[in-house]
Amino acid sequence: MDTFLPIAYVHDQFMPFTEAKISIATHALHYGTGAIGGLRGIPDPQNANQVLLFRLERHCHRLSQSARFLHYDLPSSTIKQVIVDFIQKNRPTRPFYIRPLVYTSGLGIAPRLHQVEKSLLVYGLAMDDYLSPTGVSCRISSWQRQADNSMPLRGKITAAYIASALAKTEAAESGFDEAIMLNTQGKVSEASGMNIFIVRNGQLITPGFDQDILEGITRDSVLTLAKAMGIPTIERPVDKSELYIADEVFLTGTAAKVAPVKRVENYTLPADRPITERLRTTLIAITEKREPQYQDWVDTIAFN
Structure with a gap:
């Protein structure tokens, strides 16, 4: 069973992962109008009070570009700051994976990208090897x-x-x-x-x-x-x-x-x-x- 990090980011705020909810009428849930990112991180082997993230800038840049397909202007600097705050609030102690999601968060039923609200959410989970390193x-x-x-x-x-x-x-x-x-x-x-x-x-x-x-x-x-x-x-x-x-x-x-x-x-x-x-x-x-x-x-x- 996945072990999720305790704090998530949704609705422009941090909250316990167990309380992070969205409506069943969320536009992206029905039409696939979202874009995901994914980052790997590990506790720093040399310092227990910090973690190491692999190619953070590049990941944030790609997600910002993906957001443009959704007609959403979301600067990579904004994504980066949310992720940094997310890490500092969760203080992970195991190798982990971060999942940021840009999505149409409005509750409309029309399949469109204009005149519909967009948002960013972030959560994470502990993750070791996704596929076997032996083959x-x-x-x-x-x-x-x-x-x-x-x-x-x-x-x-x-x-x-x-x-x-x-x-x-x-x-x-x-x-x-x-x-x-x-x-x-x-x-x-x-x-x-x-x-x-x-x-x-x-x-x-x-x-x-x-x-x-x-x-x-x-x-x-x-x-x-x-x-x-x-x-x-x-x-x-x-x-x-x-x-x-x-x-x-x-x-x-x-x-x-x-x-x-x-x-x-x-x-x-x-x-x-x-x-x-x-x-x-x-x-x-x-x-x-x-x-x-x-x-x-x-x-x-x-x-x-």
């Missing part, structure tokens, strides 16, 4: 990733996650851990809530933005790290068949971090994953503020 099994979903001309995929719009939910449940109910979704052109797009990378002949390959993927922040971090490590990287369309013969496959996301894939459909992938492991361990070191070169990726939030 997950994936199936190719029968559900396609939406196209950008049908939904604004540059934002984490809540309505888009119906396809992810269908794909994830389909995978789980057929004995797999995760789903890999193809786009409308039949190319590999992403997993149910994560970006995907493959390694072939020492080269790191991932679908580009033209493949209807989410602009993942962990994805961006991995590409930056790989280039700094001298690992050849390329963003290009990926065929389904490449997944079966890849030397390595892994998923990336805020919740998943870097999660190796051990099997795709009935194809078992090599157990030796040198590039995946190198990137995974380096990213962990960065989130714990043990990599001086990437200190600016980690915000230190001290408790009041």
